[in-house]
Amino acid sequence: MKITCHYGEYADMGYVYIAPPNEKLDRDIEHRNEITKQLKPQEIHIPYITGNSQIALLISKMTISKNTFKTGYQQAFESEYGYDFDSRGYLTGFELSLSQDKFIEFIRNQAYKVFHFEWHNKLNNLVTFDYPEEVFHSENIIYKMNEQEDTFVIVQLEEDEDLYSQYSYTTKKNPPTAKIKALFSSREDIYPLEFLLKPKFQLEKSIPLAVINNDLCCEMDVLPRWESIAEEKRERLINQYTCENCSEVVSIVQCIIHGEADGFLLMGKCSSCRQGVESYVLDERRSRG
């Protein structure tokens, strides 16, 4: 399990990988990890709990939606930021808003746990992203990941407190925000227990960003270096990217340009399949010297 948390003066932002991420991309962002400054390795432990007969009972008290999570996401609720799915419709990761302090507290207090239990004649692993009272709340809703019905998420729908709507004449309510509290699956091949139990928490400092356009930001102090690249090449890097997931030549949208020792890391989403994209760009001028 890999949980990323970005923090800083602008926004607290996290990302939870629930399926193993691409190893190469993982190495690219690892050096920005701040978690080792905050926690010793022995302070990071994900308990593995077997034989708790209460789990299936608590789950049976929740409503199971007829919809898949993806349908719910598109129709009934909004996410805090975004979700990523693989080509089969399995959730691979999601963004969340979590302050640095809360993130550390969650780790220290072992809010992240894995429960092994039987449900509908299948053995499941359930990973929690909050404290038990929040995860196993009877008002939470269970969504199946896809029609396979082998993987589910426990979601808390939070009604949107839109201050602006008080002052407008519209009666249209904003859709609620979905907060993923847990995921459970009998698919060991997609969500390996080893990955769920061997957490790699990532905590990243958010850095002041310069907005280039609606879909492109750049770390403020990296901007002069980025702009010193020929415009044509910059254009190509952003708008002619070959997506590893859908194999199409796409644009990287919602892209942030990060500075690296010998180049740039472009992080965003594929304009076609919306999967997360992390493109490493070597700056020849730097590596040569």
Ligand SMILES: [Zn+2]
């Ligand atoms: Zn794609």
